[in-house]
């Protein structure tokens with residue numbers, strides 16, 4: 001069958017090309033509209049018929065207020081429209097939070113990276129959203145805006161509290177992600193991202209794991225661990241973090257951390273891999289990263 005006949009028609013009543021935040025949130029008010037940024041998730045989901053969308057399509061790509069990557073007063077702010085390519089090439093992030101460019105480097109293909117935005121990655125709320133993991137490790141907040149009582153109403157939520165389930169967030173109807181922000185990591189901080197898929201950089205993760213913190217010899221402090229594709233949402237692993245915090249990393253300590261991780265994750269069997277294999281991969285990633293510190 002020719003491809004054109006397999007695709008469902010785009011079911012929209014109106015298309016709004018927003019050029020200001022004001023125009024975008026007005027067009028989205030009360031959930032009447034669907035924002036489109038890079039479109040890399042939206043078009044695929046629309047054709048699969050897996051999610052319901054508002055019938056007014058609101059293109060936010062030309063809203064300048066939603067772009068940019070900048071630091072102000074020790075806080076780094078990444079606009080919702082920042083693409084994976086912009087994150088990969090940002091001199092500020094390469095210096096201050098290199099785990100973000102390192103994650104972008106494992107994200108899809110060049111073509112997808114040029115279109116895919118950080119706001120779309122968060123809003124899509126996939127359990128396997130790669131860029132969410134380093135942002136969780138950075139204790140990031142999501143910045144939100146909506147049109148309410150004739151004005152733009154803004155609020156912030158910790159990213160860790162933003163996800164409600166697969167494909168579900170705690171955003172209010174019509175609320176747009178405007179940015180994600182976090183404190184500049186202290187000097188000497190490190191972060192590492194690991195991901196497995198049939199084609200590691202081109203595909204949705206089978207399992208992904210991010211670890212961040214500060215190295216003090218064979219110890220880690222301010223430890224943060226986040227994992228993807230092992231639970232209904234991307235998760236932090238606070239009990240495993242506590243197990244590692246400040247402890248001299250020898251074989252026994254690493255074994256305790258791996259046991260703890262096994263209790264914190266709850267992967268499922270699906271087309272990308274079995275629950276057993278996902279557990280194995282998550283443990284292997286953590287063991288590799290902790291082993292690196294133990295041997296240093």
Ligand SMILES: Cc1cc2nc3c(=O)[nH]c(=O)nc-3n(C[C@H](O)[C@H](O)[C@H](O)COP(=O)(O)OP(=O)(O)OC[C@H]3O[C@@H](n4cnc5c(N)ncnc54)[C@H](O)[C@@H]3O)c2cc1C
Pocket residue numbers: 034035036037038039040041042043044080081106107108109112115116117118119120121122123124128129130131175176177178201202203204205
């Ligand atoms: C071939 C391919 C490979 C991929 N590889 C990866 C990968 O390696 N890792 C990974 O994590 N993902 C991957 N993805 C998924 C996708 O590219 C990412 O999730 C991407 O970041 C989505 O961003 P977008 O701008 O394209 O979002 P869109 O498709 O434009 O939007 C996605 C959803 O978010 C909503 N939305 C968009 N922006 C906002 C906003 N600012 N505020 C509120 N809601 C908003 C939209 O309405 C829609 O529901 C892949 C996709 C494809 C097609």
